[in-house]
Amino acid sequence: MTHLRERHVTMIALGGVIGAGLFVGTGAGIALAGPAVLLSFTLAGALALLVMRMLGEMAADHPSGGAFSVHAEKAIGPWAGFTVGWVYWSAVGVVLAVEATGAAKIASGWLPAVPQWAWVLLFMSVLTAVNLADVRHFGEFEFWFAGLKVAAIVLFLALGVAAIVGVLPGVASPGLANLRDFLPNGWGGVVAGFMVTVFAFGGLEVVTIAAADAEDPARAIRKAVRTAMTRLLVFYLGSLAVVVTLLPWNDSQVGASPYVAVLNRIGVPAAGQVMNVVIFVALLSAVNATLYGAARMLGSLADRGEAPGALRTRSNGVPRNAVLASTAFGFFSVLLNYLWPDTVFLVLLNAVGSALLIVWAFVAVSQIRLRRATPDPAVPMWGFPYLSWVALAAIAAVVLLMLFDDQARGQILSTGVFVGAFAVVGLVRARALSRSRS
Structure with missing residues (x-):
């Protein structure tokens, strides 16, 4: 069996978070908070950093393709492992289709003669083949995908800083004028952001x-956790600082696509197409990584008897049947793209819901409980137990905020029903197994 190298794991950590959400979705945060979106992202990044550290602590001591599902099972009980594993797999199955659809929409703009559904079929087929092969093939693909995204952000930062300090030819520096109204929507805007x-x-x-x-899970995760999130915070906050410094926060172009707006401002030719290429790469990278994570999670569920036995991981370490099963919704989205090419992206995106928050909550609870059994972990969580409880409280706060927000309430409630259904099945299953053993 071959293994991922340290450089693969480190770049997967970097590339896993640098997606279309950064390049496009940040516009929504700027619209809500203005320049104070920097505070919003600092808070969100701090929470993500704590979650990643908790994940790292458990993964280093208990490495498994089922990751947080296995940790939840050990810490809370079989029903919890079952619930978070299936919630994650179901949610990322939808995400997979959303990402492939997003990449197909961009490709259709370049070659309109090729229908959107054909692009989805092509992308899903190629990346399924990558994931069916040796794990190092996946690692190499993701290494270069992530490398291109990182290079794009570094170049964006370099151009942006040069424009801000006034050394970019033909571009007048706005100085700090766009930051004077730092809190245009007050602290409520920061919270919304x-x-x-x-x-x-x-x-x-x-x-x-x-x-x-x-090859060495503890060493690889230690290095990835130590370096990846700090770099990501620099990339996210640095690039956002460039956007809100160079352009007025309420500029309509910033709300639509902040990175394209900056590139247009500093005179980069065909800025929209340049960013389309970057977003396209980011989406394909996300499809690749999402499929990998989904297949490993499903294979782990099967290995533990919580999914059909035919999906178990095989001797070479690649759960091939789980890969094929995990692509099912992605290939189904080919039909959805054929029938409703203009609406499927938004419908699927909304269907993903807020499963991420549920996964993070299980991570926090699992880490707090597992730490009691592992008092000297290889990658210890900072400030335990205080920062672990802070992270859990922050996750609960996001859920409450969404419940009181008219636009987000439907999403969080539908996610609650979704998770509750899996939890009920998990509890019933666990009790039935307990009775059969007694």
Whole structure:
């Protein structure tokens, strides 16, 4: 069996969070908070950093393709492992289709003669083949995908800083004029921005799933956790600082696509197409990583008897049947794209709900409980138990904020029903197994 190398795991950690949400979705946060979106992202990034550290602690001591599902089972009980495993797999199955659809919409703009559904079929077929092959093939694909995204952000930061300090030819520096009205919507805007931007950090959990395929899981996860999130915070906050410094926060172009607006401002030719290429790469990377994480989670559920036995991981370490099963909704989205090419993206995106928050909550509870059994972990959580409880309280606060928000309430309630259904099945199943053994 071959393994992922340290450089693969580190770049998966970086690339897993740098997705279309950063390049496009940040516009919503800026619209809500103005320049104070920097505070919103700082809060969201701090929460994500704590969650990643908790994941890292558990993954280093208990490496598994089932990651947080296995940890929840150990810490809370079989029903919890069953619930979070199936919630995660179901949610990322939808995410997979959303990401493939997003990439197909961009490709259709370049080659309109090719229908959107054909692009989805092509992307899903190629990346399914990558995930069916040796795990190192996945690692290499994701390494270069992530490398391109990181390079794009570094270049954006360099150009943006040069424009701000006034050394970019032909571009007048605005100085700090656009930051004077830092809190245009007050602290309520910061809170609203936090509620939106926290979801931009979805995908960080893939690195702890990948750690199980590393040559030295503890060493790989230690390095990835130590370096990846701090770099990501620099990339996110640095690039956002460039956006709100160079352009007025309420500029209509910033709300639509902040990175394209900046590139247009500093005179980059064909800025929209440049960002389309970057977003396209980010989406394909996300499809690749999402499929990998989904397949490993499903294979782990099967290995523990919580999914059909035919989906178990095989001797080479690649759960091939689980890969094929995990692509099912992605390929089904080919039909959806054929029938409703203009609406499927938004419908699927809303259907994902807020499963990320549920996964993070299980992570926090699992880490708090498992730490009692592992008092000297290889990658210890900072400030335990205080920061673990802070993270759990912050997750609960996001859920409450969404319940009191008219636009987000439907999403969080539908996610609650979704999770509750799996929890009921998990509890009934656990009790039935307990009775059969007694």
